[in-house]
Amino acid sequence: MTATEAGALAPAPTQRKRPIGLLLVAVPVLLVLWLIIWPIISAMIQTIWLPTPEGGRSLSVSSYEFFINDPYSRANLSITLWTTAVCAVLLLVVCLPIALYLRFSDSKLAAYVQGLAIFPMFVPSIILSFAFIRVLGPNGTVDLLLNSVGLPKIKSPYLTPWGPVIGLVWDNIPLTVLILLSGLGNVSNQAIEAARDVGAGRFALLWHIILPRVSNSILVAISFAVLGIFSAFTLPYILGPAAPEMMGPFMQRTFRDLFDPTNAITQAVITFGFCILFGLFYVRSVAKNRTP
Amino acid sequence: MSVLTIKDVTKLFPGGTKAVDSFSLEVADGELVCLLGPSGSGKSTLLRMVGGFETPSAGLIAIDGEDITRMPPEKRPTGMVFQSHALWTHMDVFKNLAFGLKLRRLPATEIKRKVEAVLELVGLGGYGSRRVTQLSGGQQQRVALARSLVLEPKILLLDEPFASLDQHLRERLREEVRDIQQRVGITTLFVTHGQDEALSMADRIVVMRDGGTEQIDRPDVVYRNPQTPFVAGFIGTMNLLEGTVANGIFTRASFSHPLAVADGPATLAIRPEALDVTPAEPGAAKVHRVTDYGTHGLLDLDLPDDTRLKAMVSHPAQYRHGMGVNLTPRAVSAYRNNAQIFRSEA
Incomplete structure (x- = not known):
């Protein structure tokens, strides 16, 4: 052989x-x-292969023209983009300090803080919405407490654009904290100590050592949050204003109340377009940041 | 001129564990002192206290007379090289070295000059633009050393810097680090649990055990004249025989040796190279194993009570398993109550 x-x-x-x-x-x-x-693909085809008055079908972008030329549709898209951007910034501002505390604290309190940060994960959105209304809504707990000490009522965020923002931030805290915490796990104690050894104070440590090492995790956390928030339905539907409204409730109302599936699908395709744009940006950034 | 003073330093961890117990040491200008001891002896905790990463529960740490006991690491005139290199992988070699200088707001030209000079010093000239992940373990350790040296600290702290390297690289690097330390003349405190490293690099060795000091001496003195049975057993290979002394004779099983000390229990310490072996039947011991290292041989010998001894021989081929031998120590130390009571030289 x-x-x-x-x-x-x-x-x-x-x-x-x-x-x-x-x-x-x-x-x-x-x-x-x-x-x-x-x-x-089917939805995309349905929005450009439209029925004609003669009973046939033809290629047309009239549904997209309607969306672009309709001030109400544009306002809904704007409020969705605004809500998403504000939520992303607030999530970073709220969750990064929590994750940093959980990563670097040795105290027993850290375990309780972690429990509290993860807790919203187990609370259904509908319960969160009613809790929000009971606490921050008109004549809610906060108003009652303020009234009991003779102070005026708060200007309630319920049914304003800030209603969904507060609810969505609260709802997204657990996942964001967990992703950031997992990223911070890659920052070794010795890397931190080496930076302190060469003279880095707290800010220099955060800016030059910690943030560059967790930039991918920040990107992942924000991407997850943004993609979820952009197409959110329950919280914007219950807590948000009737008009303008976020894309989730807008799509549902167009489809179910206005019996206009073509425009509802067009709104869905436009929403998908924004999400895929952010998804592509996320994939490109992660690939660019990856250590060779 | 940089002198490190450690005075009566104690470290108690939560739960009451005493990692370091009333430790005192003075490291002279330009001296390299090794802290040597087994795991849990407190040597790394002590080094971290000097670096500012742990706060002493009591005592004083001073550099050139200035009390730095409560000073945070970023303010201390010390530079530490960590066991895992602790390089910042998101920066290239140049940025790793320049980071500390930038924090000190040095001009860019000065930073470039200093970084290039220190890279030359550690033999990595031209490596500035490399990513640290592209370097070998030895090169990474040199970058870690350069990162500390570039800031010109008064005291250099080395925390088992070669532990993650292979034996060959470790031997080469310890020679290089010693050369660099002597060239720069920097006062250095070096933690290791490798006795070879301590013996080959240190001006003085501090043997630590359970947070305290067993012996502080030059390497040759620690090797030849260990002051406690622990040091005798920890440094190099040593035969430690528990026995009794009666009428000036130490006895353990079939082995006996004249020992001019008071009667009572004693521990006899004999280096393998100081134990002469002669074939004899039945003999005081039996050969259990013969190991030929090429340059010399090592015999494992059994006393009748199964006590194992080691003896170095120049011609191992003369010996075989089961052969009877007589034992004649040329130099011994004897200990009682953890203190040396007798010593003879070859």
């Missing part, structure tokens, strides 16, 4: 396992194609 024959009798294990591996990934890939990719 020659060496070549011997080699031919012993194929690489990866080659033998390849069909099994492909079969294993085939199921989720087919599900994604069926349940996600196809509905997206």
Whole structure:
């Protein structure tokens, strides 16, 4: 037997396992194609392949023209973008200090803080909404407490653009804290101590050592939050203003109350477009930041 | 001129664990002192207290007479090299070294000059633009050393800097680090649990145990004249025999040796190279194993009560398993109540 024959009798294990591996990934890939990719393509086709008065169908972008020229639709998109941006900034401002505290604190209090930060994850949005109304709504707990000491009522954020902002920030705190905390786990104590050893104070440590090391985690956390907030429904529907409204309630109302599926799907495709843009930005940034 | 003074320093951790117990030491200008001891002996805690990463529960730490006991690490005139290098992987080599200088607001030209000079000093000239992840373990450790040296600290602290490197690289680097330390003339405190490192690099060795000092001496003195049975057993290979002395004779099983001390229990310490072995039947001991290292041989010998001894021989081929031998120590130390009571030289 020659060496070549011997080699031919012993194929690489990866080659033998390849069909099994492909079969294993085939199921989720087919599900994604069926349940996600196809509905997206189908929705896009439905918004540009519109019925004509003659009973046929033709290529048209009239539904997109309507969205762009309609001041109310534009206002809804604007309020959605505003809410998403404000929530992203507030989440970073609120969650980064919490995550930093949890990562670097040795005290027993840290365990309780972590518990509190994760708690909103177990509270359904509907309960959160009613709690919000009971506390911050008109004649809510805060108003009652202020009234009991003779102070005027607060200007309630309920049914204003700040209502969904407060609710969505609260709802997204657990996931954001957990992602940031996992990123901070990559910053070793010795890297921190080495920076202090060469003279870095608290701000220099945060700016030059910690933030560059967790930039990917910040990006992931904000991406997750933004993608969720952009298409949020329950909290904006219950806590937000009737007009303008965020894209989630807008789509639902256009579809169910106005019986206008074409415009509802157009709104969905536009929402998807913004989300995919942010998704692509996130993927590009993560790939760029990855250490070679 | 930089002198490090550690006076009666104690460190108590929450829960009552005493990591360092009334430790005192003075490191002279330009001296390299090794803190040597097993895991848990308190040597790293002591070094971290000097670096400012732990606060002493009691005592004083001073550099050139200035009390730095409560000073935060960023304000101390010390530079620390960590066991895991602790380089910042998001910065290249130049930025790693320049970071501390930038914090001191030095002009860019001065920073460039200092960084390039220190890179030359550690043998990494031209490596400034490399990412630290592209460097080998040895090169990373040199960058870590350069990062400390570039700030010209008064005291250099080395926390087991070679622990993560392979044996060959470790031996080469310890020679290089010693050369650099002597060239720069920097006062250095070095933590290690490797006795070879301590013996080959240090001006003085502090042998630590349970947070306290067992012995502080020059490496040759620590090796040849250990003051306690712990030091004798910890530094190098040592035969430690528990036995009794009666009428000036130490006895353990079939082994006996004249020992001019008062009667009572004693621990006899004999280096393998100071134990002469001669074939004899039945002999005081039996050869259990012969190991030939090429340059010399090492015999594992068993006394009748299964006490194991080691002896170094120049011709290991003469010996075989089961052979009877007589034992004649050329130099011994004896201990009682954790103190040396007798010492003879070869």
